[in-house]
Amino acid sequence: PSGSARGEGRRAMGRRLGLPILVGAIWAVAALVACFDPARVAAEQIVVSNYAVTTNGMPFAIAMEKGYFKEAGADVTGILTSEGGGTTIRNLLGGDLAYGEAAVSAVVTAIQQGADLKIISGNVHTVAEFVWVAMPNSPINSLKDFKGRRIGFTNPRSTSQALAVLLLEAAGLKTSDAELVKTGGFGPGLTVLELGGVDVTPAAEPLWSMNRGKYKLVVSATDVLPPLSNVVGVTTAKAAATKPDFIRAVIRARRKAVEFMYANPKEAARIIAKVWNIEPDVAESVITNLLNSEKKSRVPYWGPGDLRLDTMDNMLRAQKLVGAFQGEADWSKLVDERFLPDDLKTKKR
Numbered sequence: 001p002s003g004s005a006r007g008e009g010r011r012a013m014g015r016r017l018g019l020p021i022l023v024g025a026i027w028a029v030a031a032l033v034a035c036f037d038p039a040r041v042a043a044e045q046i047v048v049s050n051y052a053v054t055t056n057g058m059p060f061a062i063a064m065e066k067g068y069f070k071e072a073g074a075d076v077t078g079i080l081t082s083e084g085g086g087t088t089i090r091n092l093l094g095g096d097l098a099y100g101e102a103a104v105s106a107v108v109t110a111i112q113q114g115a116d117l118k119i120i121s122g123n124v125h126t127v128a129e130f131v132w133v134a135m136p137n138s139p140i141n142s143l144k145d146f147k148g149r150r151i152g153f154t155n156p157r158s159t160s161q162a163l164a165v166l167l168l169e170a171a172g173l174k175t176s177d178a179e180l181v182k183t184g185g186f187g188p189g190l191t192v193l194e195l196g197g198v199d200v201t202p203a204a205e206p207l208w209s210m211n212r213g214k215y216k217l218v219v220s221a222t223d224v225l226p227p228l229s230n231v232v233g234v235t236t237a238k239a240a241a242t243k244p245d246f247i248r249a250v251i252r253a254r255r256k257a258v259e260f261m262y263a264n265p266k267e268a269a270r271i272i273a274k275v276w277n278i279e280p281d282v283a284e285s286v287i288t289n290l291l292n293s294e295k296k297s298r299v300p301y302w303g304p305g306d307l308r309l310d311t312m313d314n315m316l317r318a319q320k321l322v323g324a325f326q327g328e329a330d331w332s333k334l335v336d337e338r339f340l341p342d343d344l345k346t347k348k349r
Contacts, residue, residue: 043075046099046250049088049106049231051081052275055205055286056124056231057101059302061275062257062268072256074249089115089234098239099250103159104229104312105319108329118240118336121233121251121305122312128222128293128301129205129286130163133215135193140200143171143219150179152189152201157324160186160202163221163228165321170224190215206278209285222296228318229311230301240336247339255304255341261287306344307335 048057060079063069069076080095082088089110092100101123111117132151134140140149146168153161164180181198183189189201190211200218203211233254235247261268269284276283290301299311309331319325337345 043077044246045078045080045095045097046076046101047080047082047088047091047095047097048101049082049103051079052277053081055129055290055301057081058268058272058276058287059123059254059257059261060101062260062271063253065271065275066257066260068253068256068260069250072249072252074246074253076250076253086110089117092117092234093236096238098235098243098246100234101231102234104232104315105325107232107234108316108334109325111334112327116237117234118237119232119307119334120235120240120247120336120339121254122229122303122307123233123254123305124230124301125299125303125308125311126222126227126293126297126301127159127163127225127230128220128290128297129208130160130221131203131208132167132200132218132220133190133193133203133208134200134218136214136216138199138216140216140218143167143224145218146171146200147173147177149199150181150197152181152183152192152198154185154189154202155182157319157322159318160204161322162318162324163202163225166225166318167219205289206276206282206286209282209289210278212285222293226314227297227299227308227311228315229308230315232307232312233305235336235339240339244339251305251339252341255344258302258304261302262291265291304344305340307337307340307346309335309346 048060051057051060064076064079080091082091086106088100088102089106091097093115104119107117107119139145151164153164155161161180165175168175168178183192183198183201186202186204186207189198190203192198193201203215233251239247265287266284269280269287272287273280273283294300299308312329316325316329
């Protein structure tokens with residue numbers, strides 16, 4: 001055929017194929033858009049100190065089970081645990097993660113050492129999970145009986161050691177008025193107590209609820225200690241710049257989980273029992289104890305995310321007493337409230 005005939009043929013073919021080509025193009029664009037679906041971009045893990053071991057991270061288990069993360073816009077695929085704040089910080093930085101929960105002293109110390117981190121939420125405002133116990137036949141019945149006694153703590157520069165010093169201070173005693181004994185952990189501490197190696201030792205939840213009735217409760221943290229910030233939410237400068245929506249969503253989801261725990265403690269206990277591998281009645285005892293602790297401390301154990309500088313100052317002072325923290329904290333340089341809902345920001349409270 002002639003050139004004009006061939007050209008007309010191509011134009012006719014184009015008209016016949018125009019619709020399929022257009023549809024194909026639309027599907028191609030849709031596939032490309034799907035690759036950048038915010039939910040897909042947001043899919044990642046978070047890291048929480050002592051998750052499924054101690055009580056601080058319990059709201060995250062609720063948020064995971066109830067679907068609150070996805071509902072808020074963060075596809076959290078899993079929750080990593082760690083043995084403590086320092087390990088959490090290393091996992092956060094080394095794993096290129098966007099959100100972690102760690103002890104405030106660990107976060108501030110890491111920042112002092114050059115880590116580009118920001119504290120973004122206040123998650124647990126007290127140490128209400130701590131109690132100090134003695135054997136049932138012990139003559140120790142209150143804080144005033146601590147003088148001259150052997151008081152257990154887990155490890156040097158631990159929170160339990162810092163709290164032991166604060167207890168003595170609250171009793172009007174000096175550290176030298178009692179003997180502080182390292183036991184290596186909460187469980188081992190109870191064994192040392194039973195063997196007569198210490199007179200009093202700490203038992204943190206859920207260990208306390210698991211052994212209720214076996215030991216004498218001498219004093220609980222909320223009876224004598226001020227609110228001390230337990231753990232805070234933390235992120236990296238990189239994540240703050242690249243994943244702000246994910247971070248906000250995690251905070252919103254955790255807040256909703258805390259609200260659920262207040263409204264539905266029994267159902268929350270069933271969820272916690274599975275993740276923590278404890279009996280439901282133990283989980284319910286733990287949750288009830290910690291929710292009710294607010295009546296004494298006037299500060300919630302699990303906060304909605306609001307940052308309380310006073311409770312963080314209290315904890316850093318305690319850590320200084322045992323050499324676990326040095327220097328001063330300039331909160332204006334350490335804290336970033338932009339990821340919090342407006343009603344939780346300091347200027348709004």
